[in-house]
Amino acid sequence: MSLRVRQPGLLSLLQDRGRFGQHHLGLTTGGPMDLEAFLLCQRLLGNDPNCTLVECSFGGLELDVETDTLLCVTGAEAPLLINGQPRDLWTGHRVQGGDRVQLGHAEHGCRNYIGVVDGFAVTPQFGSTATVLREGLGGLRGEKLAPGDVLPCRPDTQRQRLQLAAAERPRYGAQLTVRVVPGYQQAHFPRLQQRRFYSSPWTVSQRADRMGYRLEGPPIKGDITGIVSEGICLGAIQVPADGQPIVLLNDRQTIGGYPKLGAALSVDAARMSQLRPGATVHFAAISPHAAHNALHLQHWRMRQIPLQSPPEE
Incomplete structure (x- = not known):
């Protein structure tokens, strides 16, 4: 009773919501880069939010179905075929033994989530099935699917x-404004440098992955080049010696010693994970109070977003 990987694509990883409460052991969170698409996949399947799904980056995944179940794919705009027939994303599809599921290469966005009823049955490690390649933890062997x-x-x-109605589905483009809660180390960056950070367009570099998105633009200089290592939160924006900011994401290190301008709002960090190299990012400062309200609004929206019955296949 399973699905079997025929072709894994460029990078396909088993993920639940993440490995929390283990930073004291040096273990990072992992989990889905685009939490919105991940949770909507769970809702469309009637799953618990922590069920284990597959995160596929840039498509190319092929699966052979060996049991009858309901399957759903959310996230990046990519062609989905079941037995060679086109099928909609953001929709539950009945599959049965002998079927073949093919996810083509993403056209807009870069990450998809593939789930089945009650998720994939994988043994947790340190309380989670989330795959973190650097740590060799999670998934089947701590590795990407093969x-x-x-x-x-x-x-x-x-x-x-x-099914999620077309009007409710996220749109993944090539530009994004990321809201930032400034941190206490922002004081180490002169006003001119802060204005440069918030007013400049930043380009997603080729060095963008699950650990962090490195950006390219005018160098940002502070009056310090390093600090005593401290814990790093999701979305922390580090500025290393070359002045090119790095937005740290799910597979970030647990501690670091570069000064930080602040932290990207988690909602925007998730959307950022769907940007491809070459995409443009702008930053906008917001207060902790505004960030708190934005998160509450997003949580409410995720609970209230309507689902509908799709046409019969």
């Missing part, structure tokens, strides 16, 4: 099919 890997799941023929 041809022939078996993804255990339970059979299901009863779960209701649901």
Whole structure:
């Protein structure tokens, strides 16, 4: 009772919501880069929010179905084929033993989430199934999926099919404004440098991955080049010696010694993870109070967003 990996694509990883409470051991969080697409996939399947799904970066994943279940794909705009027939993203599809699922290369955005009813049955490590390659933890062997890997799941023929209306689906473009809560180390950057950071367009570099998105633009200089290492939160914006900011994401190191301008709002950090190299980022400062309100609004929206019954296949 499983799905079997025929082709894993460029980078496909098993992920639950993440490995929390383990920073004191030096273990980072991991988990889905685009939490919105991940959670909507769970809702469309009627799953618990912490079920294990596959995160596929840049597409190319092919799966052979070996049990009857309901399957859903969310995230980047990429062609989805089931037995060679085009199928909609953001929609639950019934699949059965002998079917083949193919996810093409992403056209807009870069990360998809592939789930089945109640997720894939993987043994947790340190409280989570999230795969972090640098630490060799999570997933099947602490590694990315490979041809022939078996993804255990339970059979299901009863779960209701649901669909997210086209008007409600996220749109992934090539520009994004990221809201930033300034940090106490911002005082180490002169006003001119701060204005340069917030007024300049930044380009996503080729060195953008699950650990962090390195940006390219006018160098930002502070009056210090290093600090005593301290804990790093999701979205922390480090400025290393070359002056090119790095927005740290899910697989970030747990501590670091570069000065930080602040932290990107987690909602925007998730959207940022769908940007491809060459995309443009702008930053806008917001207060902690505004950030708090934005997160509450996003949590409310995720609970209230309507789902509908799709046409019969």
